[in-house]
Amino acid sequence: MWNLAGISESIQNGLNRALSPAWALTVEMIIVGISVIGLFAVLGLILVIMERKVSAYMQVRLGPNRVGPKGMLQSLADTVKLLVKEGLTPDKADKFLFNLAPFIAMIASMLLLVPIGFAKNFQIWDLNIGVLYLAAISSVSVISILMAGWSSNNKYSLLGAMRSGAQIVSYELSAGFSILAIVILSGSLRISDIVMAQENGWWIFKGHIPVLIAFVIFLVAVTAETNRAPFDLAEAESELTAGFHTEYSGMKFALFFLAEYVNVFIVCGIGATLFLGGWMPLHIGTWKAFNHIMDYIPSSIWFFGKTFFLIFVxxxxxxxxxxxRIDQLLNLEWKYLLPISMVNILLITLVAIMQWHF
Amino acid sequence: MSNEELKSVLSGFNPGLTFEESGEWLVANVEPGEFLSLAKQIRNNESLSFDYLFCLTCIDWKTHLTMVYHLTSTSFRHHLVIKSKLDSSRPEIETVSNIWKTADFHEREVAELFGVNFLNHPDLRKLILPDEWSGFPLRKNYEDPVNMIKL
Amino acid sequence: MIEELMTTEQGDLVINVGPQHPSTHGVLHLVITLNGETIKKVEPHLGYIHRSIEKMCESLSFRQFIYVTSRMDYLSSHINNHGCALCVEKGLQIEVPPRGQVIRVLMDELTRIASHVLWWGALAMDVGAITPFFYAFREREAINDIMEETCGARLTMNYMVPGGVMFDLHPNFQKKVHEFIQLFKSKVDEYDELLTNNVIFKARTRGIGMLSYEDAISYGCSGPTARASGVHCDIRKLYPYEVYSGLQFEEIIESGCDSYARYVVRMKEMRQSLSIVEQLIDNIPEGDFQAKTKAVLKLPKGEFYSRVETARGEFGVYIVSEGGMTPYRIKFRSPGFSNLSALDHMARGQKIGDLVAIMGSLDLVIPDIDR
Incomplete structure (x- = not known):
């Protein structure tokens, strides 16, 4: 049942037998759309409860424990609450932009799901420019934040949005450089090629210290890009109350909230794909027997395991x-991370040219 | 510096001062008009250097108001209380917020609760009460039938 | 749209921080003028929780008014009550029996620890780390339990009365305090590990909110705020009351003048307070816990001033008596009010995030400021 590729294969064959190719494609697209939305909702629920449980564990308390077994249905109850809540629009807000912003945020993170390889041969679309596509789309989310902050007609929101703009644009560079490091090593922008290049070992093990540096920079940069603490300046609840989504309520707020968590999932998924081999099981060089045992664990478990590990981190x-603080944040990027990743990319190029990696 | 020494130094600044020694600390009574020059002198005199204004308040004696300044020196640890009688119909005294910065807030508080006008204060807006408030709540003759609860 | 945002003529952004804001810890209202993220001016607007306690006290007897003061600085209510009781005792020349004195000091120091622990958690939350807040409450809970057993209350204790304390200690008191001492010794080290040496925390507080020695004195700052600027101002050392003169403890003075120095002072004070509790807990003298006093207290005509060191600084009580059953005028000199007046000076030129760190390091309790 864990063989996701098999399921998609059988659907594809079944549809093609029953319908003409054009109709089959249409139906497949609809199925994909529905499953993306479904994944979105499920991921949101799981990640919210995970965040609450993880934080409770770290803060010596129990966390949600009333709804469902061990409180596991708490986020479902919260979602229902948010759905029935009134979605207020402030009187002097720019109503069109205000209502559009949460949808842009969600659409941007949905689009990011496209090239992610969830399991072996299980991908929505194996783009030949997959990594480039990810880098391009992930910067769209800043537009929604700017839009929300600007249109709310609230000074806290505006400050939060401006912070977020500066922050995401800056950290995009470092994240881009770390992604580029793997592209250089793998020699391809296609996600499936990158995963296949790690068949004899993940890049984090094969690529010596430069890849390790790239991995750390990637983690820092994506934490900043997804606006999460310690880089959650766009929200900064003790300074800007709730930053760019101060004025949002009900489901419109929930969409931002959901987009944030799905973004976390996606960046962790990208991190897992690039550095930890994606769905590729743990292989060590030419140890045939060991690699064979590892192959028994389904590829989807490998992918989700790695991703959730990174999410936990x-x-x-x-x-x-x-x-x-905002100036310290930008200092960190422009004075430390960017120069380091620039030098690092040279090292990686050297490693790739000299074939020093394993 | 002992109370006797303080007295002689202070009398040198202003011969019109009267002293009381019944309480814990030496009390000097000064006319409101002469208060500012005395304050400057006791702050800047090197043997006194009263640099710490730890309490500033006002008392309503029904017939008049009395400003009370509790001062101490962080280098010599001697204390002085300065009192100044104000006319309750037109209470006015010079501000000391440029000498002791803490007086800024304390004077604003006294100004709205007792209605004392601090001359030359940089910003004598209401600090605690709403802007439209009238009357001075800590005066003995203040009546507010709506908000005050008799105990 | 942007024109509708309230701006000054120079194009600066004016923002209301509070009265409901996560980091003002109460109903403090600050109007801040910003140039981008940089603060140009901070104007506190007070009074949202002003109950005119001074006016209230004018119609309460000398026994009753002490209870109202628990509601001022609710995190060090014991110490507020203590200051008031001392002032009445000064007027009536009551000598508190040794057991009463020791109990008072023990309670004061436990309160100080509880207050500092809460401040530690709140400061960490202000700079964005939420976890320490829960750790802080865990230890504060232990102190509250001790208080609850003896005083019957967890927040507004009303335990100190003129002449001593209201009841004797609970039989479990010594055992529980011993347990707490053992617990807290390891926990305070944990606090240090978690926050004190954190790189981000240091970056957020070092060199932020500078308050020079001269300014600290001029603004009338007291307590840890002033001691972090090198001002020697601990009332327990300068004008010892109760049994403080016979105790071994250090007055913590730092020279950093910034938020981090204020942080360090309070962290070290927790350890000092703990050592005071340790010195006293096994040496509580036997005897009366309360001096015999008349049922109706009448202070002689005159003026009385007493002061104590609360967790936030110097708390002064100024009673003017006309010889009646009620005070003629009472003035409470609260530490927070003076400390807050220095906020504008400290915050100018800093970022919004710094304002929060500075407010956190001042340890403002709003009812204490408003009274």
Missing amino acids: IMWFRWTFPRL
């Missing part, structure tokens, strides 16, 4: 560190 950051 990012949550760990959030509940441990104090928040940086």
Whole structure:
């Protein structure tokens, strides 16, 4: 049942037998659309309850424990609450932009799901420019934040949006450089090629210290890009109350909230794909027997396991560190991370040209 | 510096001062008009250096108001209380907020609760009460039938 | 749209922080003028919780008015009550029996620890780390339990009365305090590990909210705020009351003048308070816990001033008596009010995030400021 590729294969064959190719494609698209929305909702529920449980564990308390077994249905109850809540629009807000912004945020994170390889041969669309596509679309989310902050007609929102704009644009660079490092090593922008390049070992093990540096920079940069603590300056509840979504309520707020968590999932998924081999099981060089045993664990479990591990790391950051200040945040990027990743990319190029990696 | 020494130094600044020694600390009574020059002198005199104004308040004696300044020196640890009688119909005294910065807030508080007008205060707006408030709540003759509860 | 945002003529952004805001810890209202993210001016607007306690006290007897003061600085209510009781005792020349004195000091120091612990958690939350807040409450809970057993209350204790304390200690008191001492010794080290040496925390507080020695004195600052600027101002050392003169403890003075120095002072004070509790807990003298006093207290005509060191600084009580059953005028000199007046000076030129860190390091309790 864990063989997701098999399921997609059988659907594809079944549809093609029953319908003409054009109709089959249409139906497949509809199925994909529905499953993306479904995944979105499920991921939101799981990640919210995970965040609450992880934070409760770190803060010596129990966390949600009333709704469902061990409180596992709490986020479902919250969703129902948010659905029936009134979605207020402030009187002097720019109503069109105000209502559009949450949808842009959600659409941007939905689009990001496209090239992610969830399991072996299980991908929505294996783009030949997959990584480039990810880098391009992930910067769209800043537009929604700016839109929300600007149109709310609230000074806290405006400040939060401006912070977020500066922050995401800056950290995009470092994240881009770290992604580029893997592209250089793999020699392809296609996600499936990158995963296949790690057949004899994940890049984080094969690529020596430069890849390790790239991985750390990637983690820091994506934490900043998803506006999570210690880089949650766009929200900064102790400074700007709730930052860019101060004025949002009900489902419109929930969409931002959901988009944030799905973004976390996606960046962790990208991190897992690039550095930890994606769905590729743990293989060590030419140890045939060991590799064979590892192959018994389904590829989807490998992918989700790695992704959730990275998500846990990012949550760990959030509940441990104090928040940086905006100028310190930008200093960190422009004075430290960017120069380091530039030098690092040269090292990686050297490694790739000399074939020093394993 | 002992109370006797303080007295002689202070009398040198202003011969019109009267002293009381019944309480814990030496009390000097000064006319409101001469208060500012005395305050400057006791702050800047090197043997007195009263640099810490730890309490500033006012008392309504029905017939008049009395400003009370509790001062101490962080280098010599001697204390002085300065009192100044104000006319309750037109209470006015010079501000000391440029000498002791803490007086800024304390004077604003006294101004709205007792109605004392601090001359030359940089910003004598209401600090605690709403802007449209009338009357001075800490005066003995203040009546507010709506908000005040008799105990 | 942007024109509708309230701006000054120079194009600066004016923002209301509070009266409901996560980091003002109460109903403090600050109007801040910003140039981008940089603060140009901070104007506190007070009075949202002003109950005119001074006026109230004018119609309460000398026994009753002490209870109202628990509601001022609710995090160090014991110490407020203590200051008031001392002032009445000064007027009536009552000598508190040794047991009463020791109990008072013990309670004061436990309160100080509880207050500092809460401040530690709140400051961490202000700079964005939420977890320490829960750790802080865990230890504060232990102190509250001790208080509850003896005083019957967890927040507004009303335990100190003129002449001593209201009841004797609960039989479990010593055992529980011993347990707490053991617990807290390891926890305070944990606090240090979690926050004190954190790189981000240091970056957020070092060199932020500078308050020079001269300014600290001029603004009338007291307590840890002033001691972080090098001002020698601990009332317990300068004008010892009760049994403080016979105790071994240090007055913590730092020279950093910034938020981090204020942080360090309070962290070290927690350890000092703990050592005071340790010195006293096994040496509580036997005897009366309360001096015999008349049923109706009448202070002689005159003026009385007493002061104590609360967790936030110097708390002064100024009673003017006409010889009646009620005070003629009472003035409470609250530490927060003076400390807050320095906020504008400290915050100018800093960022919004710094304002929050500075407010956190001042340890403002709004009912204490408003009274």
